[in-house]
Amino acid sequence: MAKVELKQPIVDEITALLADAQALVAVDYRGLTVEEDTQLRKTLREAGVTYKVYKNTLIKRAVAGTQWEEMAKVLEGPTAIAVSTEDATAPARVLFEASKKMPKLELKAGIVAGTFYDDQMIKVIATIPSREVLLGRLLGSMQGTIASFARVIKQIAEKGEDTAA
Structure with a gap:
């Protein structure tokens, strides 16, 4: 089986995850402890946010030609994505609050309601209730x-x- 055939289901999974999404936020999770990561995932799940770690190349393939395409420019190093289909500000809000307690969690950028925001603007969006x-x-x-x-x-x-x- 070719490598592309093995990777295509993951690209399809990412595409399906983003199909009905209102917001996508990318973070660098490097340096988080297992306990911190577990707590972060629990908090995100309670807020109705899907949090996944994928290879950057697979995310880039999935977002190519979509409204999420601008995210490709921040996909370097370890990247996790947080996606919400219900509350557009939830991923930014939860991740920003977590980054206050977990200084190694770094917001990279996000797309909320079809608009790309850098790390500083995502922090501003996080303040929206x-x-x-x-x-x-x-x-x-x-x-x-x-x-x-x-x-x-x-x-x-x-x-x-x-x-x-």
């Missing part, structure tokens, strides 16, 4: 406004009753 948190804040602010409006209407109605009596 999840979609659920943002929706909760929006709903909270809307409820506060509605509640204030209801109190004003009630006070006007009560004032109208007092003047009518």
Whole structure:
């Protein structure tokens, strides 16, 4: 069996992983201990993020000609990719938080919602709360406004009753 035939299923696996992805972040995991790596994988899994280590050449083949193609320029040295299909900021957020506790974990770059970001911009994206948190804040602010409006209407109605009596 030729080497290409052995590698094609892995390229197909990466392609399938990226098919419905909203975000992809690449990291250099060199120097992490087994305990740190295990904790990182657990945290990512809990956030709904897929974390895999592939050979750079296989990742480059899988992203060629796709919206993820710009990632090829940062694929040097040991690389792991974190992919999310649900929350576009989750990979950046979890990896950035982990890098604070694990200084050897280095963010390389990422693509979020079709846009390429370098390591510094990925750190900025990591500060954006999840979609659920943002929706909760929006709903909270809307409820506060509605509640204030209801109190004003009630006070006007009560004032109208007092003047009518």
